[in-house]
Amino acid sequence: MLKSENIYLRPFILSDADELLLLRNKNRSFLEKYSMTRPTTYWSLEAQQELIVKWEQNKQKDIEYYFGIYKVNDHKLIGTISLFQVMRGPQQRAFIGYDLDQEHNGNGFTTEAAKLIVNYAFETLNLHRIEAGVMPHNIGSIRVLEKAGFHKEGIAIKNVKINGIWEDHQVLAIINPNE
Template sequence: MIKGDDIYIRPFTGLDSVSLLNLQTSNREFFEKFSMSRSSHYYSLDNQMKLIEKWNDNQEKDREYNFGIFKSESDELIGTVNLFQVIRGSLQSAFIGYFLAEKQNGKGYTTKAVKLIVDYAFNNLQLHRIEAGVMPHNIGSIRVLEKAGFHKEGIAKKNVKINGRWEDHQVLAIIHPND
């Protein structure tokens, strides 16, 4: 568990599968605006349990790190934050992703969670660079990253297929301050 002021992040366990399913189903329309459409099978308890198992296996293999974002006062799961496509060797980098329940947006939780996972990435995983890609019209997400210390690097044209369309992405990154 990595604690912040009013939130904490921690890896998922099998006990989180119901909360994760509730987060996904209650925010489906909102989340799918910024990611790919998912089949109805994705929104099943069995699939959420399998996802958690896969995430934990990939964490053990140093491929990706998936955390829930929880409110400190209630232990309510309000979002997810992750490092994926971890590359070792001469790059020492990863990509960051996150989702926050629509009703929790605008309260600073995502910025705090991003700062916590970046600190973890630099100090525990010894990563050098973390990169993010955000659709240019997603101003809130760009602000989250900039508040967390990321800098803009450019636009990746037609970079990610979302809901059947190739979308441009603003590329942002943060470099370990001691490198």
């Protein structure tokens, strides 16, 4: 478990699937504006259970690390954060991804979570670089990353297909300061 003053990060376990599904369904229309289109089956308990099993398998393979974001005061799941596409060898890098319950936006929780996972990536996983891609109009997400120490590197043109449209993404990164 990774912990700060207001939140903690914990890998998902199978019994978290119900709470994860509730969070995702509650925020579905909000999140769909910023993420790739998901099949209808994604929004089911079975799909969330399969994802949790896959995340654990991928953690064992050192290719993906997925955590729930929980509030310290009531242990409520309010979001997710991950390191994915972990590359070893000469790159030693990963991408960061996250989402937060819309009603908890603006409270600094995602920034805290990003700082925790960046520290985990550098101190525990010994990664050299973490990258992020954010649609340029998603100012809140860019602000989260900048507060967590990321710097802008450029725009990836028509980088990810979201809701049937190829969207540009602001590329941000952070380098391990211990290297």
